Amino acid sequence: MSAGRFQGGGLRAYTLFYLLFLYAPILLLPLFAFNSGTIIAFPLKGFTTDWFVQMWGNATLRRALTNSLTIAMSASVLATCFGIFAARASTRFEFPGKTGIMGFIMLPMVLPEIIVAMSLLVVLLGVGAELSILTVIIGHTLICMPYGIAILSTAFASLDRSLEEAAYDLGETKWSAFRLITLPLVMPGIISSLLISFTISLDEFIIAFFLAGNEPTLPTYIFSQLRFPKQIPMIMALGTVLVALSIILLAIGEYFRRRGIARIGGKDSGGFL
């Protein structure tokens, strides 16, 4: 980073400005979350934790939080499980129509979410399903899966095929060979997939808005509260909690990823952090 050609140039200023633009708005969240003034503007008035207390006392918000966590956990586990199946199949086996099938599975990644949400809504109403957090889980699993598969395919593809064969050759069954050898080696990929899916689901708005019925999720709740200026400091507090949570989650994920790589003596080829 201290390479001579970067020194003193406009590039350094550009980088600083870029980072500022990226992160300064997020830094404003905790600033206003602890500000005792009700209006989101400088100068700051004083320090308070009232907004956090108010947030915790809000039953609807608590419900939205519970819903969001339930949805995110379910969707990330489901998407990762399906992802493991698909990634293993696509990296280990040749079958007719493989490219087409994988293409269709990955499609939701680039499809406009509003299209996915609308068509899912039509189908779900068509079959007479009741809109609930369950329908949101289905939608989120669908959009999280391509990300999970992309991550897991890399993990599976970097694995030597002979490893599982060697375990099988040494007397294990196909399943125990997978459990004892493949699973621990792709675990960093599985954790990454879980985390990515979790964060995608947690802040997903459109599908949650369309498919949740009367149930609030965090993003739809925050959106609904933005109309009331009185509520904004509390939303700031909520945002602060979410940012802190994201950082903690990513740090945990990165810790496991690095530990996994160190354990098998691999070379770190960059992760999310």
Place this chain on the structure above:
Amino acid sequence: MSDDSSPMIECRELQKYYGDYHALRGIDLSIREGEFFSLLGPSGCGKTTLLRVIAGFEDISAGAVLIDGRHMEDVPANRRPTNMVFQSYAIFPHLSVAENVAFGLRRDPRPKPEKAAMVEEALEMVGLRGYGGRAAHALSGGQRQRVALARALILKPKVLLLDEPLSALDRKMREQMQVELIKLQRQVGITFVLVTHDQEEALVMSDRIAVMFEGEIAQLDEPEALYARPASRRVADFIGVMNFLPARILDEADGRATADIPGLGVVDLPEGQISRADADDSGPMIGFRPETMTLLRPGQTSQQARETGAVIDEVVYYGDMTYYDLRLDGSARLDGKARTVRISMRNVFGRDVPCVGTAVRLAWSPGSLVLFR
């Protein structure tokens, strides 16, 4: 190993198709107990497929595999009395050396201390005593190779299958491991089946070698026989260096043949020196190995039957030995094309190597020639 001992591995009329691709075309093979057997051939000849069929990783389209007299049709790889050393070694990177070696003992009911002793014993056998606690990923190529061997041998299989086990090692290490593998095989007495594309490696290590081309066994023989009497030009070409000269058959009766070879003259060859495997080839050819002819110094005489004049075309010096490319006098007689042949000679310390353009005499004997019909 005597010929009448019952075969450890028997392949009968093996056929293997991958879709339209015919990978194994009727393999008949019988490998004796305690033998060091090699499958040798260029890449894509089916040797690895055959090994994987024996291991149980690939099923066969037709035919039968028997190991120790038992049909293997319904026996999956994890229940066969075979263990494999993979080309990549397939060392489990998240386990320690000892955990790798002990992996096959997971389903063994023996108490832990006994297993630990077995692991230590296996490690000692491959020269890795005291390495048990190391992380597998921290090992060098040669050490991984040894761990893979220990891991496979700890289960005392009837057959050890080795898939190009030395190809990833550098030359020095490879030569060292070749000798160690022979010693190890003698020590444990297990049947070894080695797949390799390196003819030298096969000659060094094997009791017998099956040379494979395009899914078929071209020749199955002991190394010396394979080298001295290759069954076809293709085998001769694949194993070591072989000179080829066109020949004209003058007379053929009772299996014997009289051939006229430009540069060498007329020779009479008994049946044992005639190979009829290349019937569809361009024409009869005479083949001989570089070391079967001797370059005579001026005034030197030889016990060999025949002498031929030649001119040195090229000298390739290797330190301990030298290759001479020679233009045989009269070699253009048949079709007007002058041919060079390659002769190898051990260098004698302090004696000058003859230089390019020198006219020399060559001593040889008809017994070293092979006629390919």
